[in-house]
Amino acid sequence: MLKRIYIHNFKCFVNFEAHIDKINLFLGANGSGKTSVFNVLNMLQRFISNGEKVSDLFKSRDLTRWLSDQPIQQFESDIAGNGGMYRYHLEIEHQSDKQLVRVKRESLFFDQQPLYEFEIETDERGMAVGKGWLYNDKPEHEGIFFPSGWTRSGLFDLQERHDNKKLSWFKRYVDQLFIVKIEPRAMRAETRKSQTQPESDMSNYADWFDYLNDEYRREVKLLEDELKQVIKGFELFQFKKSGDAKILKLEFTNNMIFRLDELSDGQRALIALYTLLYCLPDECLLCIDEPENFLALPEIQPWLDSLYDRHEETPLQAILISHHPRIINYLANNAGFWFSRPENNHVRIQKISDDEDAGLSIARLIELGWIYDE
Amino acid sequence: MTSKSKQFRVTVLCEDIAHHRFIRSYLIYRGIDKRNITKFSNMMSRNNAAVLKHYSESVQLYRSKANHLNIALVVMIDADNKTVEERLREFDAKLDAKKADLNQKTRDDDEKIAIFVPARNIETWFHYIFGYTDCNEQDDYKKYYTNDDAHKAAEILAKDICPDDLPENALPSLQHACNELKRLQSD
Numbered sequence: 001m002l003k004r005i006y007i008h009n010f011k012c013f014v015n016f017e018a019h020i021d022k023i024n025l026f027l028g029a030n031g032s033g034k035t036s037v038f039n040v041l042n043m044l045q046r047f048i049s050n051g052e053k054v055s056d057l058f059k060s061r062d063l064t065r066w067l068s069d070q071p072i073q074q075f076e077s078d079i080a081g082n083g084g085m086y087r088y089h090l091e092i093e094h095q096s097d098k099q100l101v102r103v104k105r106e107s108l109f110f111d112q113q114p115l116y117e118f119e120i121e122t123d124e125r126g127m128a129v130g131k132g133w134l135y136n137d138k139p140e141h142e143g144i145f146f147p148s149g150w151t152r153s154g155l156f157d158l159q160e161r162h163d164n165k166k167l168s169w170f171k172r173y174v175d176q177l178f179i180v181k182i183e184p185r186a187m188r189a190e191t192r193k194s195q196t197q198p199e200s201d202m203s204n205y206a207d208w209f210d211y212l213n214d215e216y217r218r219e220v221k222l223l224e225d226e227l228k229q230v231i232k233g234f235e236l237f238q239f240k241k242s243g244d245a246k247i248l249k250l251e252f253t254n255n256m257i258f259r260l261d262e263l264s265d266g267q268r269a270l271i272a273l274y275t276l277l278y279c280l281p282d283e284c285l286l287c288i289d290e291p292e293n294f295l296a297l298p299e300i301q302p303w304l305d306s307l308y309d310r311h312e313e314t315p316l317q318a319i320l321i322s323h324h325p326r327i328i329n330y331l332a333n334n335a336g337f338w339f340s341r342p343e344n345n346h347v348r349i350q351k352i353s354d355d356e357d358a359g360l361s362i363a364r365l366i367e368l369g370w371i372y373d374e
Numbered sequence: 375m376t377s378k379s380k381q382f383r384v385t386v387l388c389e390d391i392a393h394h395r396f397i398r399s400y401l402i403y404r405g406i407d408k409r410n411i412t413k414f415s416n417m418m419s420r421n422n423a424a425v426l427k428h429y430s431e432s433v434q435l436y437r438s439k440a441n442h443l444n445i446a447l448v449v450m451i452d453a454d455n456k457t458v459e460e461r462l463r464e465f466d467a468k469l470d471a472k473k474a475d476l477n478q479k480t481r482d483d484d485e486k487i488a489i490f491v492p493a494r495n496i497e498t499w500f501h502y503i504f505g506y507t508d509c510n511e512q513d514d515y516k517k518y519y520t521n522d523d524a525h526k527a528a529e530i531l532a533k534d535i536c537p538d539d540l541p542e543n544a545l546p547s548l549q550h551a552c553n554e555l556k557r558l559q560s561d
Contacts (some may be wrong), residue, residue, distance in 0.1 A: 022522065229409045301413050308395060309408070312525040330413075334391045334521055354421070 001317045002285050003085070006076040009064045011036055014346035018337065023311060024319040025331040027370060028339030033347035034321045038179050038287050042200065044075060044090070045177045051156035055101040060094045064346070071095060072104060081283060082169040084111040090153075093120070102150035103130075108170060113139045115167045116146070118154045136163040176281050181289035184268035189260035192245045202272045206248040206260060209237065212279045223278040226306070230270055230299070269294035273303055277310045285317045292324040300326045328370065333362055381444050382406060384558075387414040387432045388450040389425055392496050395524035397448055403532035414447075425451045430468045436487060446486035446558050453493035453511070458547050461491045488554040493547035496524070502545050503527045503535065511545055 002020050007013040012033055026034040046052045058073060071094045079086040091105040106118040118132040132146035132154050148154030160168040179200055186203035194210035202208075213220055220237070227234045233252040240247045248260045250271075260268065273291055280286060292300050304327065310316050322328060328336075336352030338360040350360040384406060386397050394413060402408050414432050429449060436447040453461050466474035473480050481487050492499045493511040500523050501515040509515065540552055 302409065305398065305408070305411075305413075308391075308525075312395075312399075312522070330391070 001080045001283070001315065002077060003080050004076075004078040005037065005040070006074065007037070007040055008074040009067050009070055010040065010073050010075070011062050011064065012341055012345075012347050013040075014064055014067065016347050016349065018349050020317075020319065021335060022315075022317050023308070023331070023335045025327065025336045026319060026321045026339060027323075027328060027332060027336055027352070027365075032339035032341050034339050035289055036347075038289060038319075038321070040075060041177055041285075041287060042179045044077070044088075045174055045179070047090075048088075048153045048155050048171065048174045051152050053151050054092060054103050054153075055151065058092050058094075058101055060096050060099075060101060063094055079170070079173060081173060082110070082166060084166075086110050086170050086173075088170070103153070104150070106154055108155065108167065110166045110170075113166075114143065115164075115170070116155060116158075117143075118146075118148050118150075120150060134158070137166050138163075173283070173285075176284040177287070178276060178280060178284060179287040180272075180276070182269050182272045182291070182293065184265040184272070184294055187260060187268050187272065189248045189262075190242070190245050191239075191248065198272075198276075205268075205272060205275075206246070209248055209275070210239070210246065212275070213237070213239070216279050219279045223275055226274055226278060227271065230274060230302070231267055265294045266296060266299075270299060270303075274306065277303075277306050277316075280316065282314045282316075285319070287319045287321075289321045290323070291320055292322055292327055297326065300324065301330070304330055332365065332370075338365070381410075382446070383410045383412070383443065384446045384448055385412050385414050385432065385436070386448050386450075387425055387428055388448075389422055389452060391521045392519075392524045393450045395521060396496060396499075396528050397450060397490075399525045399528035400532050401448075403529055404536075422451045422454065425449065426464055426468060429465055433469060433481075433487060436485070440485065446488070448488050448490070448558075450490040450492070450496070452495035453491050453547065454495060458491045458493055458550055462489060465489055483557075486558050488551075488557045490551040490554060491547055492551075493545070498545065499531075499548055500524070500527045502548065503530050507541070507543065509545070511547060 001022065004020065005018050007016045013036065018037065026037070028034055043057045047054065047057055063073065073092040073094065075090045077088050079088070087109045089105065089107045090103070092101060093104040094101050102120070103118065104120050106116070107114065108116045114133070114135050116132070116134055118130060120128050120130050123129045130148060130150045132148035133143040134146040135141050135143045146154065155171060158164070158167060158171070178198065180198060180202055181200060183201040183203065186201045187205040188203055189206055191206035191210045193207060194214065195204055195207040196211050198204060198208045224236050233256070235251045235253060238249050238251055240249055249257050250260065250263065251257050276286055276288070291303070295303070307318060311318065320327065320331070332352050333354055338350045338352050340348050342348060352360050352362065352365065354362050384401055386394060388394050388397060398408070398411050401411055415428055432447055432449070436445060439445055449465070451461055463474055466480040469480040494514055495516060497516045497519045498509060498511055500519045501509045504527065540549055
């Protein structure tokens with residue numbers, strides 16, 4: 001479970017630190033930094049899991065404008081799991097004059113035991129040299145030299161072995177970050193190749209469902225049972241061959257069959273939202289930007305109930321961004337975090353609380369018009 | 375305990391997520407379809423004032439449908455610094471001030487409207503349910519529990535405690551709730 005994230009010198013984040021709970025609601029005005037936290041998580045995932053180049057992900061234009069004399073960006077996260085606490089740390093150096101972006105330092109620790117360390121050092125000739133050290137599961141292991149460069153994450157290439165289970169657990173966790181903002185109209189019905197992850201807009205839903213249908217059969221069955229309750233007349237999913245592709249269709253009562261992309265926006269959003277609840281692996285983090293978009297009002301609370309049901313059955317962690325009164329009123333006082341940028345300065349985060357001294361008070365949010373105290 | 379009919383629908387009016395998760399989980403363990411448990415209104419999960427404020431409206435809604443639908447209303451409010459009886463009188467006054475003054479009933483016996491008043495609060499019930507049977511209704515055990523404990527507490531109550539009668543030394547507010555639950559019995 002993600003416990004903490006630290007961001008420094010990225011857009012409007014300066015020494016930003018958020019302590020995250022199991023179910024979380026990010027609240028705040030447009031431009032206050034909520035979605036940027038999701039963007040950072042997404043960039044870290046692509047850096048570690050996809051092996052994308054640091055220069056493709058971390059742009060110099062994203063350095064905090066008023067920290068122009070500081071070329072180092074820092075990201076850090078604490079993740080509880082596998083019986084301990086992981087700390088991942090990443091420093092990125094930007095040399096704008098040379099158009100150079102490189103990894104200055106990257107490390108992963110488990111309960112303060114190093115699992116991987118990389119750092120740029122200067123050799124005897126005054127040249128910058130990247131040095132990586134890889135450790136195994138044994139705390140007493142002294143580490144071996146690991147030839148990693150500064151353009152990509154050193155963790156990307158590491159394969160699971162019998163003696164690096166701690167590191168492998170972390171990589172699996174990062175693989176399984178689900179960060180989405182559902183765009184129903186982008187959800188395609190056609191698939192040519194299954195994919196293990198949904199795109200952030202869920203456009204590859206059929207590709208992902210093809211994978212789920214093979215690997216998560218039991219969960220797909222539960223999803224179908226739930227959707228029978230949620231979408232009137234829904235019976236089941238089915239794939240139909242069409243040339244070298246497959247088309248994801250939904251069967252309704254009276255043998256009515258529709259392609260996924262023939263459904264309404266709201267129906268597609270519901271399918272995506274419930275799939276995210278029923279078909280994710282255990283111990284994963286689900287981040288959804290405005291889950292209520294496209295939903296009818298009576299559908300929001302049942303989905304929130306299902307989110308909590310799922311969270312109680314398996315250790316699912318969720319972060320929601322929402323401006324919807326139904327979600328705000330239900331979650332703000334128990335799981336709310338308020339994002340703000342006073343006088344256009346750096347991002348500030350406060351826990352929302354009924355207690356006047358423990359963060360941003362509910363009374364203040366009502367005053368600001370963010371909470372509807374009926 | 376409760377009707378297992380698929381058509382049996384329960385509306386829940388309560389203070390916060392801990393209340394809502396506890397009631398919802400308990401009802402599901404007792405056989406109510408989860409899609410038939412709905413939360414009343416878009417009131418903020420915050421405090422007891424909102425529950426009292428919406429009580430009369432929720433009862434009116436119940437009474438307008440109870441003749442032709444198999445429905446129930448479950449209400450929960452923490453006693454906090456009051457007694458269970460004082461809280462119940464507050465609800466009575468919201469429905470009918472005159473009857474409340476005369477100490478008369480404001481709910482008919484056959485109305486499926488159950489009012490639960492954990493004393494001192496829902497965390498006191500959690501404390502009892504999790505085995506601290508010597509706890510009392512005056513001390514505050516809030517600091518020991520989070521919303522996540524509501525589901526487990528409901529499971530233990532539904533599976534292990536409620537099938538038998540509550541022990542004689544059980545918390546009085548829990549005893550009262552058990553009596554209120556009988557209002558939800560099938561016809």
